[in-house]
Amino acid sequence: MSTTEPSAGGAPAPSDKLDKRVLTIAGVVVLGAIMSILDITVVSVALPTWQKEFDATTADVAWTHTAYTLALAVVIPMTGWAADRFGPKKLYLMALTLFTLGSVLCAFATSLPMLIAFRVVQGFGGGMLMPLGMAILTKAAGPERIGRVMAVMGVPMLLGPIFGPILGGWLIENLSWHWIFLINLPIGIAALVYTWFALDKDEVHPSETFDFVGVLLLSPGLASFLYGVSSIPHAKEVHGSLFTGKVIGFSVVGIALIIAFCLWALNKKNAHPLLDLTLFKNRNLTIAVIAMSLFGIAFSGSSLLFPTFFQSVQGYGTTGSGGMLAPQGIGAMVMMPAAGLLVDRIGPGKVVMAGAALVALGMGMFTVVGYDTGKPYIFASLFVMGLGMGATMMPIMTAALATLREAAISRGSTTMNIISQVANACGAAVFSVLITTNLASTPELEAAGEVSKLGENPDPSLVAEILGKFGLTPASLDPTVLLPQMATAFTDTFVVATVLLALVLVPAFFLPRRPVQSDGEKPMMMH
Structure with a gap:
């Protein structure tokens, strides 16, 4: 696609800059992304509140997150086909409606099972x-500007995890937990109105049959696998083993169904598979997927530990711990516009390598933090990490999608989102197990963990019984003894994250070092 090529309407094609039309569409996509991503991070703050509200265990309330994730796994594989069949505007409006409706239902839930069920509705949207959103925005901008539009798309992806906990903590402390869902109502209505007027009418040319076999294999396969992986931390905490029947059973069934889907999708008799796996013949997409998976496992998993570190080790409250992460968002905002421009001009390879190195450096700085480490050092490390994030996440996505022909973009973005969800779930499981194991690495920490399960005002006789089991005295639970050990447990976990982030440099080295052009030699879809 050339910048001088006439458009379908006879007007000149978009210039190299992001014009008003593209920015208008970007506003639609960013608004929807903010709703989705902010909700995930805001909800994470409410889990302790729901334990008290519904008199439930940690494992019970965790289902509010798991149910949402499983709903994503079911619906994401069908998004590419549905967009081709019904049109992206209609489907986007339906997604916004489902998400907003699910949010309102969640706000009025009167029991934990009701809340879990309504989270599924929210997840479908x-x-x-x-x-x-990625497909709509990429199609509007064209391959020569994809780096910049992906930078726009990355803003809510980076800022959601930072400001979500702050907003969630404030709403819960000053209003009630219901407002973390009700806040989506005005945003959802505004997004629906904006989308209706901002996006062009769909021009649908349905030519594909629906892959029912693919859906019956892939959606349950992803849901089963993610449920098995998500059960690992609980299995480790409760049973002391990663290999419980639940974990193995659901994971194996999920993997078997996913493998069966791959065989079905690659069958030449299947003209229109749910996901077009021949897209992986595209070298850039394959390398980008490897880089994104490594980054997702390492960063998404380890970053979940930051709020816990600030609260448990450094003594910050819910809102304060969220505020500690602000420098990360500032660093990302500083870097993302420049990174998007550079990707379009010099290609993603050098940009992603520099970004991955900065993220690894920032994470490496966290391997030496202690319970008394001051804010200047922590802010500096998070700012460096934010700079790296701004030059890593969306440039990787750009490298994957920029070479796809227009017809393949919706399927490519769907594939990338599925892989991203799986990587994030695996990362969360891996680092939850690592920190759980490290926090039980000494008798003092293991005893403190068991005492914490007794509640805020535990029975002194039960505390004495636990301490006696480990041959300890009450002095062993003194903060001056526990905090340095807890800090070490976290820093040991951050070492693993640093190594994994450094490994992202390997696939990044093979990404294009020049502006990426759409592959016009052969069609990337199986039509």
Whole structure:
């Protein structure tokens, strides 16, 4: 696609800069992404509140997150086909409606099972917003500007995890937990109105049959696998083993169904598979997927530990711990516009390598933090990490999607979002197990963990019984003894994250070192 090539309407094609039309569409996509991503991070703050509200265990309330994730796994694989069949505008409006409706229902839930069920409704809408948004925005901008539009798309992805906990903590402390869902109502209505007027009418040319076999294999396969992986931390905490029947059973069934889907999708008799796996013949997409998976496992998993570190080790409250992460968002905002421009001009390879190195450096700085480490050092490390994030996440996505022909973009973005969800779930499981194991690495920490399960005002006789089991005295639970050990448990976990982030440099080295052009030699879809 050339910048001088006439458009379908006879007007000149878009210039190299992001014009008003593209920015208008970007506003639609960013608004939807903010709703989806902010909701995930805001909800994470409410888990302790729901334990008290519904008299439930940690494992019980964790289902509010797991149910949402499983709904994403079911709906994301169908998004590409549905966009081709019904049109991206209609589907985006439906996704916004489902998400907003699910949010209102969640706000009025009177029991934990009701809340979990309504989170599924919310997940069905939220799961379509990101892949649809990427497809709409990429198509509007064209390959020569994809770096800059991906930088726009990355803003909510980076800022959601930072400001979500702050907003969630403030709403819960000053209003009630219901407002973390009700806040989506005015945003959802505004997004629906904006989308209706901002996006062009769909021009649908349905030519594909629906892959029912693919859906019956892939959606349950992803849901089963993610459920098995998500059960690992609980299995480790409760049973002391990663290999419980639940973990093995659901994971194996999920993997078997996913493998069966791959065989079905690659069958030449299947003209229109749910996901077009021949896209992986595209070298850039394959390398980008490897880089994104490594980055997702390392960064998404380890970054979940930051709020816990600030609260448990350094003594910050819910809102304060969220505020500690602000420098990360500032660093990302500083870097993302420049990174998007550089990707379009010099290609993603050098940009991603520099970004991955900065993220690894910032994470490496966290391997030496202690319970008394001051804010200047922590802010500096998070700012460096934010700079790296701004030059890593969306440039990797750009490298994957920029070479796809227009017809393949919706399927490519769907594939990337599925892989991203799996990587994030695996990362969360891996680092939850690592920190759980490290926090039980000494008798003092293991005893403190068991005492914490007794509640805020535990029975002194039960505390004495636990301490006696480990041959300890009450002095062993003194903060001056525990905090340095807890800090070490976290820093040991951050070492693993640093190594994994450094490994992202390997696939990044093979990404293009020049502006990426759409592959016009052969069609990337199986039509």
